[in-house]
Amino acid sequence: MNRSRSRYLIYIPLVLVTIFYLIPLYVMLVTGFKSFDEISLQTMWSLPKSGLHFDNFIEALSKLAPYFKNSIIMVVPAAIISSILGSLNGYILSKWKFPGADLIFPAILFGMFIPYQSILIPLVQFMKSINLYGGVGGLILAHVIYGIPITTLTFRNYYATIPKELLEAARIDGADIMGIYFKIMLPISLPSFVVVLIWQFTSAWNDFLFAVVLTGSQSWPVTVALNNMAGSQIIAWNVQMAGSFLAALPTLLIYIFLGNYFLRGLMAGALKG
Amino acid sequence: MASVTYSNVWKKFGDFVALNDLNLSIQDKEFLVLVGPSGCGKTTALRCLAGLEEITSGEVRIGDTVVNDVPPKDRDIAMVFQSYALYPHMTVFDNMAFGLKLRKVAKEEIKRRVEESAAILGIEKLLKRRPRELSGGQRQRVAVGRAIVREPKVFLFDEPLSNLDAKLRVQTRAEISKLHHRLQTTFIYVTHDQTEAMTMASRIAVMNKGILQQLDTPQKLYDFPANQFVAGFIGSPSMNFFPAKIRKDDGKLVVDAEAFSVAVPENRAGPYHAHVGKDVIFGIRPEDVHNPEFVPSGIHTAPVEAKVDVIELMGNEIFLYLLSGNNQYVARVDPRTRFSVDQKVQMAFNMDNFHIFDVAADPENPVAIR
Numbered sequence: 001m002n003r004s005r006s007r008y009l010i011y012i013p014l015v016l017v018t019i020f021y022l023i024p025l026y027v028m029l030v031t032g033f034k035s036f037d038e039i040s041l042q043t044m045w046s047l048p049k050s051g052l053h054f055d056n057f058i059e060a061l062s063k064l065a066p067y068f069k070n071s072i073i074m075v076v077p078a079a080i081i082s083s084i085l086g087s088l089n090g091y092i093l094s095k096w097k098f099p100g101a102d103l104i105f106p107a108i109l110f111g112m113f114i115p116y117q118s119i120l121i122p123l124v125q126f127m128k129s130i131n132l133y134g135g136v137g138g139l140i141l142a143h144v145i146y147g148i149p150i151t152t153l154t155f156r157n158y159y160a161t162i163p164k165e166l167l168e169a170a171r172i173d174g175a176d177i178m179g180i181y182f183k184i185m186l187p188i189s190l191p192s193f194v195v196v197l198i199w200q201f202t203s204a205w206n207d208f209l210f211a212v213v214l215t216g217s218q219s220w221p222v223t224v225a226l227n228n229m230a231g232s233q234i235i236a237w238n239v240q241m242a243g244s245f246l247a248a249l250p251t252l253l254i255y256i257f258l259g260n261y262f263l264r265g266l267m268a269g270a271l272k273g
Numbered sequence: 274m275a276s277v278t279y280s281n282v283w284k285k286f287g288d289f290v291a292l293n294d295l296n297l298s299i300q301d302k303e304f305l306v307l308v309g310p311s312g313c314g315k316t317t318a319l320r321c322l323a324g325l326e327e328i329t330s331g332e333v334r335i336g337d338t339v340v341n342d343v344p345p346k347d348r349d350i351a352m353v354f355q356s357y358a359l360y361p362h363m364t365v366f367d368n369m370a371f372g373l374k375l376r377k378v379a380k381e382e383i384k385r386r387v388e389e390s391a392a393i394l395g396i397e398k399l400l401k402r403r404p405r406e407l408s409g410g411q412r413q414r415v416a417v418g419r420a421i422v423r424e425p426k427v428f429l430f431d432e433p434l435s436n437l438d439a440k441l442r443v444q445t446r447a448e449i450s451k452l453h454h455r456l457q458t459t460f461i462y463v464t465h466d467q468t469e470a471m472t473m474a475s476r477i478a479v480m481n482k483g484i485l486q487q488l489d490t491p492q493k494l495y496d497f498p499a500n501q502f503v504a505g506f507i508g509s510p511s512m513n514f515f516p517a518k519i520r521k522d523d524g525k526l527v528v529d530a531e532a533f534s535v536a537v538p539e540n541r542a543g544p545y546h547a548h549v550g551k552d553v554i555f556g557i558r559p560e561d562v563h564n565p566e567f568v569p570s571g572i573h574t575a576p577v578e579a580k581v582d583v584i585e586l587m588g589n590e591i592f593l594y595l596l597s598g599n600n601q602y603v604a605r606v607d608p609r610t611r612f613s614v615d616q617k618v619q620m621a622f623n624m625d626n627f628h629i630f631d632v633a634a635d636p637e638n639p640v641a642i643r
Binding site: 163165166168169170171172173174175179183184187188 | 323324325344345346350351352354355356358359360361362371372375376419423
């Protein structure tokens with residue numbers, strides 16, 4: 001009795017917080033469905049009155065389509081490459097500790113705490129010097145490198161839970177250091193790959209700063225294009241909001257459909273198989 | 274099939290000495306059990322043989338080959354781990370076939386060997402399952418199966434039964450003995466359980482603190498322990514020990530343990546004359562402390578006064594926890610015994626079967642006087 005009542009009490013703050021976080025999404029959606037005339041600060045909370053204007057979304061999509069393509073071309077390799085590198089790092093750092101490994105691991109993690117802003121100028125200089133400035137390639141490289149600390153941490157922690165006997169059995173069976181990685185560790189690290197891929201996908205997709213600094217207008221990802229869609233004189237807020245929704249859609253869908261795997265993967269180390 | 278030799282093997286982890294000048298020869302086709310308390314070096318000895326640890330100095334040989342620098346996969350050994358260490362993402366078949374695949378054995382040959390091994394272990398029906406779908410006992414069999422498909426020269430077992438429940442452990446013990454008989458290969462088996470050692474081994478190597486204490490057949494180890502550690506480790510309940518002095522009374526030797534003294538029979542007195550007046554440890558096994566009513570005929574006994582402290586009924590026998598002076602000790606007596614707690618009784622020590630350990634030779638671990 002007491003327990004079920006306290007259970008309901010938990011729901012109250014949860015529901016309040018959920019509503020709070022959904023407010024921007026609400027405004028984004030209702031504005032996206034309004035006609036241009038309906039938009040004003042006074043009516044920003046109200047529902048669209050003249051029916052749903054899907055044409056805003058079509059207009060936004062047509063404007064953003066090439067940049068969506070850029071985003072995908074950038075995000076997919078960035079997520080995959082940094083996951084693979086993180087997995088290799090994690091494997092070596094957890095299972096083949098070499099002298100100095102305990103210094104290198106914190107050094108890699110330190111990368112997580114360097115703010116994007118503080119390295120922008122050297123980053124641009126560096127990209128120019130290796131001829132990757134202005135294109136998608138440079139952006140991929142930046143995201144891959146910025147992703148390595150978190151991917152390494154995730155994989156290292158996951159591999160640390162894998163008993164060393166498993167590797168020893170494989171060594172006796174005849175596998176070498178890379179054989180063990182490809183035949184034993186890689187197949188059982190799917191839960192961590194799900195976590196890391198989702199994480200990297202989201203952070204690269206949502207990134208604006210690296211993208212705006214490193215890419216030219218031909219290779220803008222959708223976040224930068226969205227920002228530049230707003231005209232300098234008049235802003236078509238309905239189209240802008242429809243575009244924002246479209247730009248947010250991929251990450252939204254990933255969390256809705258893969259959220260369970262994400263949580264399960266995060267917990268994978270904690271639960272014994 | 275091969276012999277295994279450790280010559281002057283040292284293994285140090287920093288300052289900790291895990292193997293202290295280990296010398297051990299294991300014969301071809303032998304079932305050798307390494308036994309000792311945790312941290313005694315038994316598992317380290319096994320891992321050094323497997324190549325999972327590098328030895329600090331000395332020499333390990335399999336057959337005539339020195340394997341110090343040979344990687345594990347080329348030592349022609351197979352190992353069964355305590356945790357089984359099955360590959361979780363592979364079926365039972367693939368778990369067993371993994372080592373053969375890496376050795377590029379032909380597919381049909383792999384299939385034949387896996388199926389044959391599975392038949393020996395009675396796991397034919399599990400070949401398509403994954404480890405998580407198996408019970409503890411089944412996993413253990415798969416781990417053994419993974420070892421036997423490789424047809425190695427030497428099998429290594431690292432406490433393979435300690436994750437099984439008591440009943441299954443007894444059953445599997447017998448099966449491993451049978452397997453050894455059938456395969457006719459060298460088995461090296463590590464355990465902390467002296468019962469496992471006694472029941473399965475052709476010879477037992479008792480280890481403590483990185484030092485080999487004694488190497489002998491189970492019966493000889495039980496009857497003639499080389500020192501107090503081995504005497505106390507082998508046998509359950511453990512041997513009773515009493516600090517004592519050897520005294521000469523009217524030309525006859527007497528073991529004087531303060532609370533009691535017992536006469537040494539003439540025929541066994543020989544080796545002890547040199548120790549008259551010295552500190553010794555007197556040892557007697559629980560089954561050699563009898564209720565005087567039920568003493569087997571033909572043994573020499575000595576009477577000892579005692580008080581009953583605790584009585585444990587086991588059905589086929591009774592364990593009495595007795596007090597004589599400050600000494601607490603255990604007797605394993607006839608089930609017809611009708612003693613009650615706090616009762617003053619007179620026990621009969623079987624003086625044909627006692628042990629005396631020389632304290633002066635090694636105060637930490639007194640050495641048997643022979």
